[in-house]
Amino acid sequence: MADKSRQGDSEAQFAKRINPAKDELSREQFQFIRRVELAQWKKKTEKLRGRNVATGLAIGAVVLGxxxxxxxxxSQEKVMDEIDQEARVRAPKTGAN
Structure with a gap:
């Protein structure tokens, strides 16, 4: 098993969550945060663009359908009207006319 005495010494450091509005940041830190945020937005917009194109094509296909x-x-209704008219012309005349 692991040596229990070393567990306290080897604690990993985790990234500290900061709030740029409240915490005092240097200009370099602020610029770094902006670059990382911009990179994340670009990555998300690429995914969204693909989804938007797929959705647009699907909606367009439904509309065209x-x-x-x-x-x-x-056009089928016109054919049925022509058939009805032919039937009326060929139908035997009754004395009701």
């Missing part, structure tokens, strides 16, 4: 289906169904 609805648009195409609307034209298709309207």
């Amino acid at each position: 609805i648009y195409g289906y609307t034209f298709y169904s309207v």
